[in-house]
Amino acid sequence: MTSPDALAGVAFRSRLFIPTLKETPAGVQLPSHDFMLRSGMVRQLGSGAYTKLPYGFEIARRLERVVSEEMWRRGAEQLHFPAVQPVSIWKEAERYESYGDDMFSFPDRHGRETCFAPTHEIAAALLGAGDIRRYDQLPVRVYQIQIKYRDEVRPRGGVLRTREFTMHDLYSFDIDETTCLESYRLFFESYVDVFRRVRLPVVPVATSDTGAIGGSVSHEFLSPAAAGEAEFPPDSGVSEDVRGLELAHTFQLGTQYSEKLGGAVNSPDGKPTPLWMCSFGLGIERTIAAVIEHGVEEREHVIWPFEIAPYHVNILEMDSEGANLGASAALGAQCMEGGLRVVIDDRPVRAGGKFVESELLGVRWEAIVGKKFPQLEIRDRLTGENFDVHLDFAASELKRLHDKHPF
């Protein structure tokens, strides 16, 4: 998508590639899947394989930025592990069997067994083993935002379970259990903050079963949703389990990987000490789907939270001739100065079409430039409030309302 940030200007709907759908495609079950398809965010290419179209990709990009900011605040450094890896490291770590069929693997041209990485604990552990040499380098916290490949038994729910997905994953290395727990707590909190910033209620649930990743203690971050695959006990008092979407998973790995793969440093007293590791993973597409599911369950429509919304204001130019486009553009520029991103629906379609597609954009504010011009109608889709305001005061009023009640 043409970035309004980069242009320091407003976007014009007529020039955006957002192919919307009137009808729900066949076989769709979930609200998030339906919405993503109809709003032109994604298209399916194959089983568990989705193209992210510009609008969907933009939202993912903004979510990734939010995550990166939380990493930066806590001093984690970004790096990049290869997605294509030799199978040998998986065998060395004794993770080949446990991952088994969930891993895409194939012989390369030389006949070496090669795979698409389903996760990166091993690459991280090997990096630590080779390049963390002194105890005073610790803690080391590195993360990446990268595509994971898993040959899922059964992809489902649109973008909820796919064979290729984007994950934020962080790996921490510490000298002992105490500092390892400090790392755990710190980045556990980073996920709490990420979900808070995208207005998603999430419950961290401790699990004993740490699955194929291994480790002693882990937490799943579950977002309550009917579409959820996981069940968990809700807050005290209720006996029925609640369904939730697992958006992130954090692990205290301890020394198992470093002992197996040789990650150790000499402690201050000169003794070889294995590195203590934690790992953290957060699903990007899944979190976006959860925002939609939550929006639909909460208020029956989707409003992208400020931090990940491509646009905050949709200016609906109602005159089919575009008589007030100049004024709309000027208003858009004023809003942008105030930190609100703007799209102008300048398409030559009827009012109904603009209103319906405004829903699909998930934009919070609608500014309707119509008959009453230069009076505009402002609508807050979050609160349902609407009122008229003169063009000259529209931008400042939007800014004021946003500051008063950010979302």
Added chain:
RNA sequence: CGGGGCGUGGCGCAGCCUGGUAGCGCGCGGCCUUUGGGUGGCCGAGGUCCCCGGUUCGAAUCCGGGCGCCCCGACCA
């Protein structure tokens, strides 16, 4: 992998049982109309009916095989 279902213009579907060379709605292009909630009308473009093989004078339709997709279950961000 076990159990269900589906594959027909871009999308949603009908036709298949009772073989006779394809239809509807949406969308798309043009014109008129309308002009703050997908307006109404006229004209038009667009299809290897998933693939291969078989039966038949003739197959979207019947038979066999294959591929693809969705849903439920066991596993996973």
